[in-house]
Amino acid sequence: METISEKRYPLSAKDYKLYEEVGEGVSASVHRALCVPLNEIVAIKVLDLEKCNNDLDGIRREVQTMNLINHSNLLRAYCSFTAGHSLWVVMPYMAGGSCLHIMKSSFPEGFEEPVIATVLREVLKALVYLHAHGHIHRDVKAGNILLDSNGAVKLADFGVSACMFDSGDRQRSRNTFVGTPCWMAPEVMQQLHGYDFKADIWSFGITALELAHGHAPFSKYPPMKVLLMTLQNAPPSLNYERDKRFSKSFKELVATCLVKDPKKRPSAEKLLKHHFFKHARGIEYLGRTILDGLAPLGDRFRMLKAKEADLLMQNKAVYEDMEQLSQKEYIRGISAWNFNLEDLKSQAALIQDADMPNAEEPDTNEKKKDISNDLKAPAEELSTSDGASTQDKEDGFNNLQDLESSLASFPIKPLQALKGCFDVCDDDVNNTSPRDLDHNYGRTDNGNSGTSSLSPQNAITQPKKFWSGSLQPDNFFHKKITDGDRDYLQTKYSSERNHSGPLLYRQRRDVNNLPLVDDTSEGAIVQRKGRFKVTSADPSSMGLSNNSSGPVAVTPPTSPPNQNFMSASILPSLQCILQQNGLQREEIIKLIKYAEQSYGKNTESIEAGAVDPLQAPPVTNRERELYLQVVQLQQSIGSLAEELQRQKMKNVQLERQLNSMANKVEK
Numbered sequence: 274m275e276t277i278s279e280k281r282y283p284l285s286a287k288d289y290k291l292y293e294e295v296g297e298g299v300s301a302s303v304h305r306a307l308c309v310p311l312n313e314i315v316a317i318k319v320l321d322l323e324k325c326n327n328d329l330d331g332i333r334r335e336v337q338t339m340n341l342i343n344h345s346n347l348l349r350a351y352c353s354f355t356a357g358h359s360l361w362v363v364m365p366y367m368a369g370g371s372c373l374h375i376m377k378s379s380f381p382e383g384f385e386e387p388v389i390a391t392v393l394r395e396v397l398k399a400l401v402y403l404h405a406h407g408h409i410h411r412d413v414k415a416g417n418i419l420l421d422s423n424g425a426v427k428l429a430d431f432g433v434s435a436c437m438f439d440s441g442d443r444q445r446s447r448n449t450f451v452g453t454p455c456w457m458a459p460e461v462m463q464q465l466h467g468y469d470f471k472a473d474i475w476s477f478g479i480t481a482l483e484l485a486h487g488h489a490p491f492s493k494y495p496p497m498k499v500l501l502m503t504l505q506n507a508p509p510s511l512n513y514e515r516d517k518r519f520s521k522s523f524k525e526l527v528a529t530c531l532v533k534d535p536k537k538r539p540s541a542e543k544l545l546k547h548h549f550f551k552h553a554r555g556i557e558y559l560g561r562t563i564l565d566g567l568a569p570l571g572d573r574f575r576m577l578k579a580k581e582a583d584l585l586m587q588n589k590a591v592y593e594d595m596e597q598l599s600q601k602e603y604i605r606g607i608s609a610w611n612f613n614l615e616d617l618k619s620q621a622a623l624i625q626d627a628d629m630p631n632a633e634e635p636d637t638n639e640k641k642k643d644i645s646n647d648l649k650a651p652a653e654e655l656s657t658s659d660g661a662s663t664q665d666k667e668d669g670f671n672n673l674q675d676l677e678s679s680l681a682s683f684p685i686k687p688l689q690a691l692k693g694c695f696d697v698c699d700d701d702v703n704n705t706s707p708r709d710l711d712h713n714y715g716r717t718d719n720g721n722s723g724t725s726s727l728s729p730q731n732a733i734t735q736p737k738k739f740w741s742g743s744l745q746p747d748n749f750f751h752k753k754i755t756d757g758d759r760d761y762l763q764t765k766y767s768s769e770r771n772h773s774g775p776l777l778y779r780q781r782r783d784v785n786n787l788p789l790v791d792d793t794s795e796g797a798i799v800q801r802k803g804r805f806k807v808t809s810a811d812p813s814s815m816g817l818s819n820n821s822s823g824p825v826a827v828t829p830p831t832s833p834p835n836q837n838f839m840s841a842s843i844l845p846s847l848q849c850i851l852q853q854n855g856l857q858r859e860e861i862i863k864l865i866k867y868a869e870q871s872y873g874k875n876t877e878s879i880e881a882g883a884v885d886p887l888q889a890p891p892v893t894n895r896e897r898e899l900y901l902q903v904v905q906l907q908q909s910i911g912s913l914a915e916e917l918q919r920q921k922m923k924n925v926q927l928e929r930q931l932n933s934m935a936n937k938v939e940k
């Protein structure tokens with residue numbers, strides 16, 4: 274545990290001076306900055322909310338997680354607030370930058386073993402803490418391991434982290450496809466039985482290889498190849514000719530992590546006891562060996578960016594199509610992905626064996642098959658039956674529904690949707706200009722405020738606060754949760770979260786290949802720039818509706834034969850969806866009950882201690898943990914209530930559609 278600083282970080286952009294850019298991600302840039310009142314150098318992640326499309330949910334999750342964590346190996350947020358159309362997250366400045374950047378600048382062939390052992394031990398400590406608190410990081414990689422000037426290591430980037438308590442059921446399968454392909458565990462790709470903490474152990478093993486070689490296995494291949502190779506090949510290992518320099522214990526550590534059957538992978542806690550970590554040194558060793566003599570982070574970042582720009586210019590022709598654009602981001606090490614799992618699988622299935630690389634072939638002597646390769650996927654299993662053209666499939670944007678799903682659930686005014694989550698001023702919300710960050714140190718310009726008549730039905734209007742602001746203890750529990758407030762929370766979540774529905778729906782719809790939406794909708798111009806995130810599709814966001822509560826937008830069939838054909842193929846699908854929704858609704862009600870019971874238990878135990886945790890600041894670690902649990906349960910209740918609402922809405926919409934289709938068929 275880390276001692277939480279008593280400092281109060283200001284919640285206004287005017288109290289910070291933004292200096293040079295030191296990093297960038299999918300929709301954020303990170304700057305070194307000065308916190309003027311505290312005279313302290315910090316890092317500020319500036320997230321452009323307008324670029325985030327429908328991933329506000331992810332942003333909120335990331336900041337909440339960063340606010341609540343309390344471990345010396347995890348990058349926490351001091352505070353967060355909105356400035357114009359951006360969200361600013363203030364955090365400790367990690368002057369060394371990420372391990373990926375350090376390798377790119379000075380260690381292109383990877384680090385020496387004692388460095389790797391030291392870094393990995395610190396990362397493991399972070400994972401032990403995260404897993405013990407129910408979180409899966411889901412994006413462990415060198416790019417997310419940051420070092421400060423003393424060599425202290427912190428795991429960062431909780432943008433795609435998941436909370437195992439989200440659903441109120443640890444066993445519940447997840448069917449969200451997130452992470453970055455090279456580091457992604459096979460079970461995450463497959464989505465057969467869901468996944469758990471062990472997905473992080475796989476990524477940890479891949480990260481070990483990345484630190485050893487300077488790049489992750491398969492990093493030079495396009496994502497669909499990575500997918501196929503991860504699923505079909507024996508797991509990557511340290512058994513190659515070039516790996517002779519590494520110790521047996523390192524090879525063993527990697528092999529124990531990279532077992533395809535997640536059950537056979539050790540927990541983070543167990544792994545921490547592995548004898549490989551005898552090679553680990555104190556963090557000051559990192560300062561001496563890998564940070565010493567490095568240029569300032571901003572300069573390194575600028576140089577790397579220039580190099581990448583050159584490379585991209587050289588390969589401009591190659592990056593013309595959208596799939597290759599994603600590949601470009603992939604090369605840059607950004608976890609921004611824009612794929613449909615089914616597309617990926619079908620593309621992967623098209624890859625001939627002859628295409629398979631041999632560059633990473635292990636020594637024949639040492640080559641071994643993963644005996645627990647029970648997840649091995651035959652190529653035919655990966656193919657789809659929808660008969661779409663290869664060209665279509667290879668186009669990252671071929672699936673209009675992906676664009677539409679982004680658009681449909683994207684709040685028209687992201688700031689309103691975030692109201693209550695961060696410190697969002699009315700001025701911010703009303704300011705409709707796309708960019709109002711003063712680039713001279715990020716002062717806000719609220720001069721052009723105005724209220725949009727486009728205010729969405731799902732906008733949050735109450736200026737309540739939730740996790741926002743300073744993380745000083747007296748701010749932790751600034752919100753008393755009463756039944757009334759729980760209602761509020763439920764409404765809040767129900768209006769702003771956008772979730773995805775069952776994967777089955779997407780598959781079914783893909784199979785039927787039905788153009789359910791007006792493809793002249795705004796969706797066609799919105800580029801989804803989330804992480805590599807193929808969530809199961811949300812029927813309401815797949816063209817059945819333009820907004821969660823808006824009118825149904827169905828393109829009418831143009832000719833009678835078409836109409837009959839379409840109706841005939843739509844009807845069974847819609848019926849099936851209705852059935853599914855019914856089942857999901859039951860499941861959700863069960864989960865809400867479970868979450869509420871657990872919440873009740875927590876409240877009782879807190880009341881027994883005669884302390885109102887929601888008003889008093891947390892004093893002990895135990896209190897913090899309890900608070901964390903309460904928060905997680907609140908999140909679960911909120912999201913489940915929202916899911917229920919959405920399913921209800923969908924039912925209504927689908928019923929309407931079904932009726933109108935049936936009428937048309939009868940006519």
Ligand SMILES: Nc1ncnc2c1ncn2[C@@H]1O[C@H](COP(=O)(O)OP(=O)(O)OP(=O)(O)O)[C@@H](O)[C@H]1O
Nearest residue numbers: 296297298299301303316365366367371430607608
């Ligand atoms: N506190 C910090 N101090 C110094 N550099 C940082 C800090 N936080 C992030 N960075 C740098 O900025 C980069 C982008 O940050 P971050 O990973 O949080 O953004 P992101 O949008 O989540 O990116 P991605 O999803 O591509 O990993 C990091 O890879 C790192 O190099």
